[in-house]
Amino acid sequence: MNVIECNGLTKAYFRKNVLNGLTFTIEENKITGLIGRNGVGKTTLVKILAGLIKETSGEVRVFEQHPFNNLYTSANTILVDDQMFFPPALQLHELLEVAQSFYPNWDMELAQRLLQYFSFDPSHYHQTLSKGRTSTFNMIIGLASRCSLTILDEPTTGMDEAVRKDFYRALMKDYLAHPRTILISSHHLNEIEDILEDVLLIKNGKTLLHESISDLKEWAIALQGASTVVQKWLVERNCIFQRQVGKDTLYAVVRDDFTKENKEEALRGGVEFIPVKASDLCVYLTNDTKGGIDDVFER
Amino acid sequence: MILNPDDTKPIYVQIAEWIETEILNGHFQSDEKVYSQYQLAEMFTINPATAAKGLNLLADEQILYKKRGLGMFVATNAKEAIVHKRRSGTLKQLIQELVLEAERLSIKESELLEMIKAARKKEGSQ
Numbered sequence: 001m002n003v004i005e006c007n008g009l010t011k012a013y014f015r016k017n018v019l020n021g022l023t024f025t026i027e028e029n030k031i032t033g034l035i036g037r038n039g040v041g042k043t044t045l046v047k048i049l050a051g052l053i054k055e056t057s058g059e060v061r062v063f064e065q066h067p068f069n070n071l072y073t074s075a076n077t078i079l080v081d082d083q084m085f086f087p088p089a090l091q092l093h094e095l096l097e098v099a100q101s102f103y104p105n106w107d108m109e110l111a112q113r114l115l116q117y118f119s120f121d122p123s124h125y126h127q128t129l130s131k132g133r134t135s136t137f138n139m140i141i142g143l144a145s146r147c148s149l150t151i152l153d154e155p156t157t158g159m160d161e162a163v164r165k166d167f168y169r170a171l172m173k174d175y176l177a178h179p180r181t182i183l184i185s186s187h188h189l190n191e192i193e194d195i196l197e198d199v200l201l202i203k204n205g206k207t208l209l210h211e212s213i214s215d216l217k218e219w220a221i222a223l224q225g226a227s228t229v230v231q232k233w234l235v236e237r238n239c240i241f242q243r244q245v246g247k248d249t250l251y252a253v254v255r256d257d258f259t260k261e262n263k264e265e266a267l268r269g270g271v272e273f274i275p276v277k278a279s280d281l282c283v284y285l286t287n288d289t290k291g292g293i294d295d296v297f298e299r
Numbered sequence: 300m301i302l303n304p305d306d307t308k309p310i311y312v313q314i315a316e317w318i319e320t321e322i323l324n325g326h327f328q329s330d331e332k333v334y335s336q337y338q339l340a341e342m343f344t345i346n347p348a349t350a351a352k353g354l355n356l357l358a359d360e361q362i363l364y365k366k367r368g369l370g371m372f373v374a375t376n377a378k379e380a381i382v383h384k385r386r387s388g389t390l391k392q393l394i395q396e397l398v399l400e401a402e403r404l405s406i407k408e409s410e411l412l413e414m415i416k417a418a419r420k421k422e423g424s425q
Contacts, residue, residue, distance in 0.1 A: 172344045
């Protein structure tokens, strides 16, 4: 079953399209990473999916229903981000009780054990928490609610290294015991790539790539060697990124469609093949220029 | 083992290689059940689909075999298959790189052989 279906989804703010005909589907019980540069509409997208804002045009279905103002979506979806609103008059332990009444799958024991593990004082108030502690508390709500669709928008903002590690481990352990559809948006693909099954890469409000993470790692390859030799191999190939290294060495990233014979021939010619990290590839793909920041300084 | 996220090898390949090493070290015998995709996911904090891909890689190479509903088991000749694969694959590739580097440094063949012999001697005396 597809938990999320988007078809030509568009959202405009002040006549400017943030989402620009976004189309993708997400299957049940998959963990998908939502990746894109600042301001491409990741947060807008997850807010539409959670039913908090309404799309401008196009089709969006969550659990085969239209999510905006939908009670079924609200009860089965949770959006964890740093803007989660909690009533300021309630203490942390009271917030857990209120959350329990909201979410049918809520696990109070898990919530309380996590609260204790991360040494929260149950009688504190949410707005007095620091940035990292706010993210940690929000994450506890996100995990314990066990919503069939759990959306985490930059969940580790402000968390220290140890808490991040604990968080990803807790997420994986709870997911294995209680599989559900999880969508995580993050700027740090290298931090989350291990726990992902798929990656959804967004650029200019459109789907740029929707691949499994292991395919993404083998999707592209970098060639490094003498410029003239590397250039020869770039003919008729779409170069994703290239950079001059040292005096006469060129580093170029292309789609990996080389045959074994191609590779052996290139190797003999002195070209080195270097695998490209998934996080680097995403940066290259979402750059507007082929040379990145270096292009700004080229005059 | 801790997975190396900076390693350019995909995680599922690292998982497959780790299981191979476990078999070579005798931690798993023939016809013994290996870890399930969920156990691997828990152990390494990775996606179970990634773990399954690693297991399937070994099943395709007939190092593991599937028993429906029971999991993955070590094939009878798994050890030999792994040794054979690493000899013809990994070692061969390392040697190719070695020869290439030697050429760049204009090291003669006899010199290279001497270096290998010396390294082997040192390894043997330890």
